Amino acid sequence: MSKYLSSKALHHVNSVETASPKELQQQLKLFSEKTGFVSSDVFDLRSIRLLVSRLHDILRDNDSQSNIISRFDEITKLVFAKIISDKTYNSGASTPFSPSELSVNPCVVRKYYQHLSHQHSNLIPKRFSELDCSDSAIMKCVLALQSFNFTSTQFDVKGLAYEEIVRNTFGKGDHQQFFTPPHIIDFIVSACQPYIKGDICDPASGTGGFLCSITRHQINYSSLTSIEIDERLSWVSGINMLLHGAKNIRTVFLPSGGTLGNQAKQFFSCFDAIITNPPFGSDFTESDVLETFELGLGKSSRRRGILFIERCHALLRKKGTLAIILDEGVLNLPHATDVRQFIIKNFDLKAVISLPETAFMPYATVNASILIMSKKTCAENSNLSVFFAKADKVGRKTSGDEDIRYDEDGKNYLNSDLPSILNAWHKYLQEGQVDESENIYTADIYSNFDKERNGYRIDFQYHHPSRIKSQQLIATCIYPLKRLADICAERNVSISPCKELSSAIIRYTGLANIESNTGQFEQVPTPSDSLKSSVKMYQPSDIVFAKMRPNLRKVALMSFAEPGFVSSECSVFAVNKASDGTYLIDPLILSVLLRSDFVYGQIMHLVAGIGRLRINSKELLQVMIPLPPKDVQEEIRRQYLSQHQKIENLKSDIGSFLDRSQLMLTSSVQELVCSFIGSPKTSSTRMSELVGNQMKFASY
Known part of the structure; x- marks a missing residue:
């Protein structure tokens, strides 16, 4: 004990x-x-x-x-x-x-x-x-x-x-070290378990988390090597591995540039697997060393995370496996097109697993992805199918604390999508297929490269099946198709409330006041002095579209009689009118379309960035919208409102049933008390009458 x-x-x-x-x-x-x-x-x-x-x-x-x-x-x-x-x-x-x-x-x-x-x-x-x-x-x-x-x-x-x-000591250091959360470490090691063998290395080891996890998982290996630019962290990683019971361990302290410096060349082609989370948030500026990198040639600086991709390739033996965490910008932004070309040319990409922006909080708000790939032995693409997954939850709150939930038996577990992704990944490795969902799919990315000029994007959004479905719907549409820019005008009236409307109370709708998927929103009376950032004005019947994290589908028709203001993170659209004064498309129908899979499938590959992902208004205005005749639009509107009324009735019925159940519960307790003490059941009889009346009322 x-x-x-x-x-x-x-x-x-x-x-x-x-x-x-x-x-x-x-x-x-x-x-x-x-x-x-x-x-x-x-x-x-x-x-x-x-x-x-x-x-x-x-x-x-x-x-x-x-x-x-x-x-x-x-x-x-x-x-x-x-x-x-x-x-x-x-x-x-x-x-x-x-x-x-x-x-x-x-x-x-x-x-x-x-x-x-x-x-x-x-x-x-x-x-x-x-x-x-x-x-x-x-x-x-x-x-x-x-x-x-x-x-x-x-x-x-x-x-x-x-x-x-x-x-309790480390968070983010001088070299932009982010110490990877333990559950993400264990997920990556579990996902890479079929590939972990021989000599293993973490070339940006930090405290040695990945290498210790390999020991905890009792995976067979020949040796574990940590490489660090910081002597204290090199010492820490060695002690950490030793205390975890690791065998055949080696710690390498490289003060001159760390793994990116020339001293690391002695380890080229020395490892069978590399698992790492490099310091992707800082620049490497040593010009003489940059010239030795294909991805640094002719540049005055380059992100360390980018250079780590090339250096890991050099450290690996043929067919060696690399699991690496990269910021989302490397996978989708134009400035990193050459990096993606390098990846496609030199690696067989096996998996891309997108992490939420909370993954590294509170130290950083950044969207990142886990890439699993193997070093090529020839120029041909031998692995055509790539596994894609997106985790919305990784068991971590924005404070950095664990996000704990409890099951019916009181047993705690992390509120995370990673276990289900891991199961899908292992099934894919065994059977070559997955049960596709919104957050898990496979794609032949190399065919997509051949069909369109896409900057070799390899992010989760770009290759999502929803894009293909939207393209198919557009191709088979029987009505004329118009760009959103041809149907709407963007209302771009911005003001700074605390300066231009000082001491006033304004009608304000922030992102938090717009519900996801439903179109419901609030117009909140707000002191202008409390709004330090600029806001946008909207008029009645305008449509508001939240550009930040558009996957949340925060789109609303502003149906209030009075104008108001909305977060600057939104686009405001006013539907154009025809010569007869009627709208080209019913604003209600358009607002529903703009939060549909049909529209999101057209824009999801345009959502990019390394922090909170956004789409810009210019690209949003290129969305294609069907334009049926007016009589067809009127029938569509009628059917939608009819369905919507049924939904509201159902919600009302549910509320009535909940009220009745509460009355019955109260009545049953009262009856038990009266029976137990032998008192007349006057109170409980009255309660039963109330329940009966409630039931009669609900049936009308």
Whole structure:
């Protein structure tokens, strides 16, 4: 059974001067017994977080000149020494970290860590080979650590402990490191499991998350290599792998340019698989090195993530597999056309899995995709079909916290689309086909390249089947087709309310006030001074189209009698009128069409960007709209309104049924009470009459 300390118990560790060593050990034992639990993931993780937090507080309170990074270094050293100590102690030997009635000797602890550093000199650089914290901090930290046994738990608490230390220290570093969320790491490793073999590398390893996940998944491999530009992270990744039980590990610190520098050439054609999340948010500007890259030739700078694609290709052996996270712009924007050409020429693309913008929050709001591909052995495209998937949820809130849900049995799970995508991917690998849905499909992207000039786009939106369906509908349409620009005029009247309408109350409709798919919206009285950004004016019968994330289908006919203002993230369209003064197309019908699959299929491939995806008004105005005769339009409108009325009636009926069920529930409780105490059932009889009247009313 594991031993745990409550927050009160750990708090007492900080008052070491007030008790003798023997008394303190007895006190710690008593607290451990009182707060002990049967080993489980929940309790161990809670205890780990408590322990890490306490170690941090001890170092902060006893070493006033320390900062969060230096405290991280010392916690890493102490936890590493403690975990090695527990293994030694279980085999019968004693160490300074072993439970003892003797007082903690900081000098002995320092020598013990130096000894371990010498033993693991291939992983621990000289600058991290000694304990730098004060004697007082060492005494209190060791006493806190003595209460925790890292070898008595039923799961990999060692790795969890270190991941918790890392999680609370690192976020985004000087080299634009984003530390990939654990569930995304595990998803990628699980997806790549059929391809992971031989010598594995992460050339932008950070804290070693991908390589540790390979160990946790118990995948057979020959060696694990982490390459880092940051010496501290190189050390961290090595310790992390060691504590996860990894074998045949190697950490490589390359200070001059990291993996992108010339020192990395010694590792060309050395790896069978690479899994990585490169620092795609910063530029590489070393001109002499850029000239050695096909994708950097003649350029003064290039995004690191782009150069990593070419460098990973060089590091791989023939037929080696690359799994890499790239920002969406690399897959769809014009500036990266040469990058996509390089990918198509040098890799067999196997899968593209789009991640939501929340995936890396709170450190970044960026749309990214996971690419899985293998290094080509010849120029021909051997893999014609590519697996595409889109995750709307990845188990992560915008705060960076896990997005937890609970099933009917009370068991928690991550609110994520990744498990279903993983199942579909494995089915595709086994059977060569998928059950297509809006978020999962396969496509022959190479045929699309041949048919149209598309800049070699390889993003999820561009190759979606909805595009083909819309094109087929357009091809078979029996009515004249007009561009939206020929049917509508864009109303582009922008103002800054806080400046031009100071101290006024205006009718405002923000993006949050427009429902997805339904066309429902609100016109909210809003103080003009609260709106710092510009807004657009709309008139009654105008159509508002949200350009940001158009997949949400936020399109509404502004049916209020008074004009108002809408977010600048929207386009405002006024339907043109014919010579007889009637609309060319009924505004209601057009608003419904603009939030349909028919229109979205025409524009989804035009939605691009690396942050919040948008479509611009110029491209939106090129959408093709059928223009039936006026009598046909009138019949379509009549049928739509008839269906819409049925929907409203159904909603009303549902509300009535819910009210009746609540009355029946109240009545049944009242009847039970009256029966139980033997009282007359006057109240319950009255309740039954009310229910009966309600039922009669609903039937009319």
